[in-house]
Amino acid sequence: MKILITGAAGFIGFKFSEYLLNKNYSVFGVDNLNNYYDVKLKKKRLLELQKYKKFSFKKIDLKNSKNLENIFKKNKFKYVFHFAAQAGVRYAIIAPRDYINSNINGFFNILDLSKKYKISRLFISSSSSVYGDLKKFPFKENFNLQPNNVYSLSKKFNEDLSKSYSNFYNLNVTALRFFTVYGEWGRPDMFIMKFINSANNKKIFLLNNHGNHYRDFTYINDVTKILYKLLKKKYKNNYEVFNICGNRPIKILNVVKKLKYLLEKVKIQNVKKHKADVYKTQGSNKKLTNAIGKINFTSLDEGLKNVLNWYNLYYKK
Secondary structure, three states: OEEEEEOOOOHHHHHHHHHHHHOOOEEEEEEOOOOOOOHHHHHHHHHHHOOOOOEEEEEOOOOOHHHHHHHHHHOOEEEEEEOOOOOOOOHHHHOHHHHHHHHHHHHHHHHHHHHHOOOOEEEEEEEHHHHOOOOOOOEOOOOOOOOOOHHHHHHHHHHHHHHHHHHHHOOOEEEEEEOOEEOOOOOOOOHHHHHHHHHHOOOOEEEEHHHOOEEOOEEHHHHHHHHHHHHHOOOOOOEEEEEEOOOOOEEHHHHHHHHHHHOOOOOEEEEOOOOOOOOEOOEOOHHHHHHHOOOOOOOHHHHHHHHHHHHHHHHOO
């Protein structure tokens, strides 16, 4: 069985590729290796994957439909996991066109080719940001979505387009709404990695909203196990959507305290709330656990220690 992973050099794409390879699956990864964040980190991830005999990789931009179709033609993929996207909620304010080009145009090519080549099931990466700044918690999959920026709008559009394809063409699709994924090999533009980098490089860390907001942090190794169970699951419906989360929001200020305890002294400067940020994310995982069974989530304390151990061994500069 061969599986296509888009965004294989990205955080979740890399970790799930690694998980599948350890389960002896054949993985074909694609990525455009853009420079939104440290390309060296992306290349290090690829080097880890290239240690496996059953891993293949092609640098490609998903907007190039001809090159992408050649990959589908030459490989008989059973499943596709689409993680490739222009990331970053705040960056969407600066460069909205990047999100239209990548998250919508590139996504359409994946969706259409999955239909054409009769993929058994397409798994698409969505985001907790599609809920917007709702005040009713926890967020459930059947809530009315209120995306409030180009990034979250692109993710909602992808879900809507996928559902349409599922209805009209019987394409099997599972949408994955990720909630603040963190862990080893994580993105350096995300809160936890930014904080650790600031401490290591003795730079001032800018703490938005004085740390007075909440996030439903989800550890990457829990995410990969969930994805694998969703891959193995037998579905009754063509189209499904799941929150990928622990339903355990924590105040950012409390995360700061935990990191300060584990790290050397960190200089912190409080700044006002960023206009792209929401006050709180908290996802219900009841539908998820009903589908795949009980999930033993990693505690934040253990997850943070694992991240720091990895950082000191592999990434510290």
